[in-house]
Amino acid sequence: MKKRRRTEITIETCEVRQIRSGLPAEPLPCPSCGPGVQLVPAEEAARRSQLGLRQLFRLVEAGHVHFVKTSEGQLLICLDSLREV
Numbered sequence: 001m002k003k004r005r006r007t008e009i010t011i012e013t014c015e016v017r018q019i020r021s022g023l024p025a026e027p028l029p030c031p032s033c034g035p036g037v038q039l040v041p042a043e044e045a046a047r048r049s050q051l052g053l054r055q056l057f058r059l060v061e062a063g064h065v066h067f068v069k070t071s072e073g074q075l076l077i078c079l080d081s082l083r084e085v
Helices: 042-049 053-062 079-084
Strands: 039-041 067-069 075-078
Touching: 039 042, 042 053, 042 075, 042 079, 053 075, 075 079
Parallel strands: none
Antiparallel strands: 039 075, 067 075
16 A cells, blocks of 8 residues: 655745825815815815716816815815815
């Protein structure tokens, strides 16, 4: 009778994920509405308003929506002004 040999291999992995909200560390006040107004990235504002990004950018360019551009170049949209449109 032949003996069977069994080899067991165990692999251990470690995974680190960094989750970024897209918002600046310090909340920025809306230049028109003042502090206490939520500013969100353009993608989030488009999702919440069910608009396309192109439509949202047109509103920004026309001056219908308040916005702030961060030092990193990210466009943050004032949700209060977006709700009024």
